[in-house]
Amino acid sequence: MIFDRMVGEEEGLKLLFKEKAVEILMTIYYENLDGKNVYIQYIASRINSPHSYVWLMVKKFEQAGLVETIIEGRTKIIKLTEKGIRVSQRIQEIIEEFIE
Amino acid sequence: MIFDRMVGEEEGLKLLFKEKAVEILMTIYYENLDGKNVYIQYIASRINSPHSYVWLMVKKFEQAGLVETIIEGRTKIIKLTEKGIRVSQRIQEIIEEFIE
Numbered sequence: 001m002i003f004d005r006m007v008g009e010e011e012g013l014k015l016l017f018k019e020k021a022v023e024i025l026m027t028i029y030y031e032n033l034d035g036k037n038v039y040i041q042y043i044a045s046r047i048n049s050p051h052s053y054v055w056l057m058v059k060k061f062e063q064a065g066l067v068e069t070i071i072e073g074r075t076k077i078i079k080l081t082e083k084g085i086r087v088s089q090r091i092q093e094i095i096e097e098f099i100e
Numbered sequence: 101m102i103f104d105r106m107v108g109e110e111e112g113l114k115l116l117f118k119e120k121a122v123e124i125l126m127t128i129y130y131e132n133l134d135g136k137n138v139y140i141q142y143i144a145s146r147i148n149s150p151h152s153y154v155w156l157m158v159k160k161f162e163q164a165g166l167v168e169t170i171i172e173g174r175t176k177i178i179k180l181t182e183k184g185i186r187v188s189q190r191i192q193e194i195i196e197e198f199i200e
Contacts, residue, residue: 012164015157016122016191021115057115064112064198087197090190091116097187098164 012098022091023047024057028067028078029088038078112198122191123147124157128167128178129188138178 013019027046031038044054058078061067066084070077080088113119127146131138144154158178161167166184170177180188 011160012166012187015160015164016118016125016187018116018118025116060111060115064115066112083197087116087194090194090197094187094190097183097190 013095016094017091020047020049020053021057024049024054025061025066025084025088026091026095028080029085029092032080032085039075040078041075043078113195116194117191120147120149120153121157124149124154125161125166125184125188126191126195128180129185129192132180132185139175140178141175143178 013022024043024047027043028038031042040051040054040058043049043058044051047054058067058069058076061084062069065081066087067078068081070079113122124143124147127143128138131142140151140154140158143149143158144151147154158167158169158176161184162169165181166187167178168181170179
């Protein structure tokens, strides 16, 4: 999604980043910026990936200190940690280097 | 190299970045910071990868506007562009999030 909507020099981003992982992280970042709650199912549909894959990646992000999850009834709300926000901001700056 | 010398949370970096590509870029960045000329053979030995692989990656970085190469006799000197420096600085900041 993030990578697909770019033209021309987006190849530079693909050289450096693992696309799906960054798409998941940045989907959370953009939604959190808008003050919205983020759910695994939402991310899965946004990036066109299986729920199980997104669930696994979110778990890894949690282990890496980038996100935290809050159980709400039968679903999980995913939020970036302070560290997750800082990392996402730096990635956003790198993305802007390639799309400007 | 960059990733290997980290402990604990380095997994977070491996989640997001293509390791070898980032190691090549950051090797150029660190050497340029020290005011040194960087050659493909030097990078290959530093990151323990074949000369042919590093050569290919440097070519892709050049296409992405991250590096420029200067022919000097029979060798190539590799230098980061302004864009390459900015991208490397952001990556360095992300690395620091994971090693502190």
